[in-house]
Amino acid sequence: MSVSPAASSPPPPAPPPVPAPTRADLLRFVRRVAADAALVASLPLDPECRTWVRLDGPGGSEAWLIGWPPGTGTGWHDHADSVGAFMTASGALKENSLAARLPSDGWRTLELTDGVDRERRLPAGQGRAFGRHHVHEVLNESPDRHAVSVHAYCPPLPRIRRYSRSGRILRLEQVERPEDWR
Template sequence: MTGVQSEEQRERLAELKALAEARINGVPVDDSVMSEALAAGAAVPLGDFPDAPVRYRDTWWVRAGAAWRAGDEQVQRLFDEDAARYRMAVAARDAARGGGVSSQESIGELLHFLAGVTLEKLPRAVCEGEGEEAVAARIEVPPGCVGWAVRWPPGAEADWHHHPESGGALVVLAGELQEQWRDAEPDLFGTQAVPGRNGSWRLGAGERRGIPAGSVHRVANPVAAGGAPALSVHVALLPHATPCHGWLPGCSSGSQDDSSRSMD
């Protein structure tokens, strides 16, 4: 039938398009052409530094003398990851200059990072912890963030605390956690609850939740004594009020810049 393409034809056209794009991107781009593309906004540099990689025609390019060459598949993947981290670092910097970090885009990136965290990546001190006290350890997180892994024995809790400037996210990797939240009006002595604006969630293994800047919440392992401990990972964009987690061992020490501690 005229005007109707078969699945085979559509696949072939997609292959031809991919080959054409690969052929185009295989040709170096002159520096003058890239400069014009950057000035017009058709190309975007990865960062604000000389010879930063450039995103152009949906591809990452790197300078090679007086020209620019497209990177291979591995380079494309690495620069995609770097670009996401750079956006979060810039958001953290801008927040430090006078505003909170709470955009949905930034929190979405934290949730995306947490989707890739597994029990195997947690510090041994958390996975193998014992006793009735919570155990926490700083973990490696993307630039511009701070993060902890936490072991919550039955009944362990973080009392009500305020995240005044920084958005965040958490994921439960084992067991169950209960998060209670409330809208609040900060004052000189802490926070005052806003009547009628409270809520609660129970998060099981594999479940994640974003935490907007300005949140007031508490987190606890709700199971009774003798039950299973919970394991979770918490990340936040800097600047983060580290003292609000000071009740947890390992959370109140160290500067905010120490946000890339190893997971081993």
């Protein structure tokens, strides 16, 4: 009896690409992580400097658990083309932001119009999602208590633009790339 070779079958089709997480997906992720008391408590806290641990975010996003000593903040910055979300896990944070879409490139100094400033108080369990080119600063204004927060960005941060602000004048000071903070 002869056996005929089995016909080779074509390889199975590649699975469809996984869509990038949305702002809502990132917000759900940071909420879930912020509720993990054991993980939040495991973050080493420094009395003078922010501390952080990188986390695996959903769908290839970049995520961080960050400790904020009393009186610390980020300064004005944006996350370029990434969308993001963050949630306070313990303590309280304040976010100052601009409700204005800024040009993405090609400028060094802008005069802001009246009415663009926003302020949010974010106690433990509170957070927010944001879109591309969101300019903000995050602060721990407590004189004596650390805060801990969870942040997620998608795509992983291609750059961070840092700004200085004097009244209505916003000035681009520096552009950081991932190799600058690793």
